[in-house]
Amino acid sequence: MKKNIVAHPGIIKRIEDNKVEIAIMVTSGCASCEIKGACSVSDVEEKSVMVTVDDANRYSINQPITIEMQQSLGTWAVLLGYVFPFLVLFTGLIIFINIGIDQGIAGLLSLLLLLPYYLSLYFLKNYLGTRFYYNIRP
Secondary structure, three states: OOOOEEEEEEEEEEEEOOEEEEEEEEEOHHHHOOOHHHOOOOOEEEEEEEEEOOOHHHOOOOOEEEEEEEHHHHHHHHHHHHHHHHHHHHHHHHHHHHOOOOHHHHHHHHHHHHHHHHHHHHHOHHHHHHHOOOEEEO
16 A cells, blocks of 8 residues: 555445445544553544545445545645644734734634634535545445
8 A cells, every 4th residue: 555545444334326425433542552441541433424436336335445545635634624723813813912902802803713714614615525535445
């Protein structure tokens, strides 16, 4: 397997039209620990991913598959979901405080700056959906 590809095993949960819903078991580092039974920190969670495919007839429900994504796309997802909103919030907070607004109000206004950011992501979801793509292997 290539270094720049991230792959996870999954199971097909639903098929509709040309979209396949895949359940992926996401585990934290603690979940693979040998003494996880003695600790309450271990975390295993099921995530669901909807993937557009060319021919949905090739797949069946409960079929085990491997879902792959380029690592660089995961980096962009982290940037869009966490880093850029933090920068908007932090920059807004600094600007509002420097122009003399009370700290509490500056904090609330900075939080309100996230609203246009996430709305723009929402309106760009179709475009972003074409940029972030998954590959499925049976």
